[in-house]
Amino acid sequence: MKAAVMENIGEIVVKEVSRPEVEPGGILVGVKACAICGSDVRTIEHGSSSVKPPRILGHEVTGVIVEVGEGVTNFRVGDPVAIVPAIGCGECDYCRSGHTNMCPDLETIGFEFDGGFAEVMAVPAKAVRQGHINKIPEGLSFEKATLAEPLACCINGQEPLSVSVGQNVAVIGAGTIGLFHVELALSKGASKVFLIDIIPERLTYASLLGKDVVTINSSEKDPVKEVMNQTNGRGVDVAIVACPVGAAQNQALQMVARRGRVSLFGGLPKDKSIGYLDSNLIHYKEVGVFGAHASTVIQNRLALSLLASERVGSAIKYVTHIFPLNQIKEGLAVIKKGESLKVVIKPN
Amino acid sequence: MTKKMKAVRLYAPGDLRVEEIDVPTPNDHQVLVRVRAVGVCGSDPGRVMKKGTYSYPTTIGHEFSGEIAEVGSQVTSFKPGERVTVAPLIPCGKCDYCKVGKYNLCDSYSYYGSRTDGAMAEYVVVEECDLLKLPDGVDFESGACTDPASVALHAMLKSDLKVGESFAVLGVGPIGLFAIQWAKIMGAEKIFAIDILDEKLDVARQLGASYVVNAKNTDPVKFLLEETKGKGVQRVVEFAGSKVTQEQSVRIAAKEGTVVFGGISYEDLLIPSSTLDALLRKEIRIVGAWNSVFSPLPANEWKISLHFMAEGSLRCAPIISHRFSLDEAPEVFQRIWNKSGFFNKVLFIP
Numbered sequence: 001m002k003a004a005v006m007e008n009i010g011e012i013v014v015k016e017v018s019r020p021e022v023e024p025g026g027i028l029v030g031v032k033a034c035a036i037c038g039s040d041v042r043t044i045e046h047g048s049s050s051v052k053p054p055r056i057l058g059h060e061v062t063g064v065i066v067e068v069g070e071g072v073t074n075f076r077v078g079d080p081v082a083i084v085p086a087i088g089c090g091e092c093d094y095c096r097s098g099h100t101n102m103c104p105d106l107e108t109i110g111f112e113f114d115g116g117f118a119e120v121m122a123v124p125a126k127a128v129r130q131g132h133i134n135k136i137p138e139g140l141s142f143e144k145a146t147l148a149e150p151l152a153c154c155i156n157g158q159e160p161l162s163v164s165v166g167q168n169v170a171v172i173g174a175g176t177i178g179l180f181h182v183e184l185a186l187s188k189g190a191s192k193v194f195l196i197d198i199i200p201e202r203l204t205y206a207s208l209l210g211k212d213v214v215t216i217n218s219s220e221k222d223p224v225k226e227v228m229n230q231t232n233g234r235g236v237d238v239a240i241v242a243c244p245v246g247a248a249q250n251q252a253l254q255m256v257a258r259r260g261r262v263s264l265f266g267g268l269p270k271d272k273s274i275g276y277l278d279s280n281l282i283h284y285k286e287v288g289v290f291g292a293h294a295s296t297v298i299q300n301r302l303a304l305s306l307l308a309s310e311r312v313g314s315a316i317k318y319v320t321h322i323f324p325l326n327q328i329k330e331g332l333a334v335i336k337k338g339e340s341l342k343v344v345i346k347p348n
Numbered sequence: 349m350t351k352k353m354k355a356v357r358l359y360a361p362g363d364l365r366v367e368e369i370d371v372p373t374p375n376d377h378q379v380l381v382r383v384r385a386v387g388v389c390g391s392d393p394g395r396v397m398k399k400g401t402y403s404y405p406t407t408i409g410h411e412f413s414g415e416i417a418e419v420g421s422q423v424t425s426f427k428p429g430e431r432v433t434v435a436p437l438i439p440c441g442k443c444d445y446c447k448v449g450k451y452n453l454c455d456s457y458s459y460y461g462s463r464t465d466g467a468m469a470e471y472v473v474v475e476e477c478d479l480l481k482l483p484d485g486v487d488f489e490s491g492a493c494t495d496p497a498s499v500a501l502h503a504m505l506k507s508d509l510k511v512g513e514s515f516a517v518l519g520v521g522p523i524g525l526f527a528i529q530w531a532k533i534m535g536a537e538k539i540f541a542i543d544i545l546d547e548k549l550d551v552a553r554q555l556g557a558s559y560v561v562n563a564k565n566t567d568p569v570k571f572l573l574e575e576t577k578g579k580g581v582q583r584v585v586e587f588a589g590s591k592v593t594q595e596q597s598v599r600i601a602a603k604e605g606t607v608v609f610g611g612i613s614y615e616d617l618l619i620p621s622s623t624l625d626a627l628l629r630k631e632i633r634i635v636g637a638w639n640s641v642f643s644p645l646p647a648n649e650w651k652i653s654l655h656f657m658a659e660g661s662l663r664c665a666p667i668i669s670h671r672f673s674l675d676e677a678p679e680v681f682q683r684i685w686n687k688s689g690f691f692n693k694v695l696f697i698p
Contacts, residue, residue, distance in 0.1 A: 164505070164534075164647070165501070165504070165505070165530065165533060165534050165647075165652060166647050166648075166649075166651070166652030166655065167647070184511070187511050187535040188510070188511050188534060188535050189530075189533040189534045189535065189656075191652065191655045191656070191659075211659070212659065259645075302511075302512045305512055305537065306511070306512060309537065311511075311535060
């Protein structure tokens with residue numbers, strides 16, 4: 001079969017490789033769509049501690065089941081499915097309490113296992129056993145269903161923030177993740193959402209999300225001052241950092257109201273994560289600061305349902321580019337230019 | 349000569365009169381409001397025909413909006429001519445609940461239309477702390493619906509409804525119809541509306557209910573359990589105030605579901621042992637909801653209601669079924685009490 005293999009840092013090659021074998025309890029998926037995540041670009045350029053080349057990347061995967069392994073009874077060949085890529089061990093305290101994304105031995109499709117930039121992808125038995133395969137609801141396309149993975153991560157990130165009706169929310173970073181956070185907050189009834197970015201082009205999407213979304217171009221205006229001005233000096237109930245920028249994390253602490261909640265959704269580059277937060281802001285304002293990492297099967301199912309009912313993901317055309325597998329480099333180049341939202345690879 | 353005005357006043361249960369009385373004078377901290385619309389609350393017919401008010405005569409009416417006609421000398425945040433709505437509860441400001449902003453739980457509150465003169469009149473005197481400005485785009489009739497909209501929101505917040513969850517409301521009078529709209533705003537996946545009047549269920553569907561059930565013809569418990577593949581509904585709000593629907597609301601709740609009792613009830617509720625068993629085994633939480641919150645934190649439900657009315661996703665016009673003049677009040681209350689005809693939100697336009 002054809003696959004895009006990361007052979008070394010900076011080196012991705014589309015070539016013929018042997019089709020994976022189905023293991024007992026596992027499943028093979030004929031990949032219909034696999035979106036490129038920002039982390040894929042990072043891994044190709046700088047490597048990742050979880051990726052040992054040669055490796056097929058891609059973890060935002062949808063497709064059709066083409067083969068089921070021995071003992072698999074709850075899935076059938078032909079089922080349209082979305083894959084939940086982050087797989088816990090299923091045995092530890094976190095896994096058994098439903099926080100599978102917090103498993104210390106988390107392994108992820110497209111990182112520790114071969115991923116979806118290939119014609120066929122193997123889903124390991126331990127993933128099938130833990131239900132990491134969600135059926136795609138009727139009417140949802142394979143391309144759009146790839147959004148379930150990043151959306152589920154946003155659902156997970158917002159869970160401890162208790163975003164509720166009538167609240168003010170600020171999102172720093174207007175990429176796909178930031179826009180998802182805005183849409184999720186609106187779907188919960190937030191009455192005002194500030195979307196902040198330094199690139200004005202990215203802020204133009206906000207106009208598609210309704211009049212409760214206020215954009216702030218932070219290359220022109222101080223976003224903290226702007227948010228304070230527009231909230232009568234109180235700040236926002238919730239601030240979400242959806243970009244990998246340390247300075248933005250502290251801006252979030254500055255613009256959040258007393259007793260507010262902050263999500264450090266976007267991680268910082270390795271060895272560059274220390275020294276940004278003014279802890280006195282947390283201390284004196286009684287701010288709750290939360291992290292976010294990956295997502296669970298149940299959150300992925302909710303993401304699919306929100307996409308299918310068009311409550312999230314339909315106001316904006318998120319899938320801006322589609323490429324066949326042998327043009328994956330063009331897809332990566334489009335992302336580098338910063339003019340895309342989601343770039344989807346279609347191997348079949 | 350003192351200025352006169354028309355007022356609808358209760359002299360005894362069942363004895364409602366329209367009279368010419370003096371326009372009241374606000375004290376230094378009060379505001380005189382020219383009433384432009386005043387609604388009949390679900391609690392009003394019982395109050396007028398059976399329960400009575402706390403002293404007589406009392407001008408009734410507590411869901412209203414209007415324009416400021418005059419402000420007391422110490423009033424700083426409002427001025428004549430401004431369009432306003434008014435929260436009906438006057439908090440004591442001294443008890444432990446008032447000190448933490450939970451005015452709806454105040455130990456010794458007063459209330460327009462039952463404990464002090466209300467708004468079914470051309471003018472009413474109100475406390476500054478109860479006033480909210482109407483945003484542009486919210487008309488007086490909608491403004492008069494801020495109270496039921498906020499009562500619905502308060503119950504919805506008690507229900508803890510989260511995005512993607514299923515929701516059911518039993519009893520879709522005006523408050524239930526607002527609950528449906530809040531469920532939509534809060535991201536409910538499936539919205540079930542249950543009532544015994546098709547007229548109300550039609551409005552429920554128009555305002556966003558995905559399923560409507562007339563409990564006169566269809567067993568709502570059976571229907572909802574079938575539609576949810578036996579799982580039940582995650583968040584349930586009861587606004588009918590009947591022992592039948594209260595018991596049903598527990599039976600339709602899913603595991604770890606919430607049932608909010610918001611409908612005022614005058615009957616004992618007997619929970620059958622099988623329902624009680626389900627309550628335990630499914631770890632269902634029953635919680636009461638009373639009135640609404642208009643303190644700033646954690647959420648001013650009145651301001652949130654006005655925001656979504658102005659924005660257009662909380663609609664009042666489909667809920668309003670009748671508009672009358674003050675002179676018609678005694679006869680209208682008689683008709684509502686005798687259930688002669690269909691009534692949804694009834695407004696008086698003074």
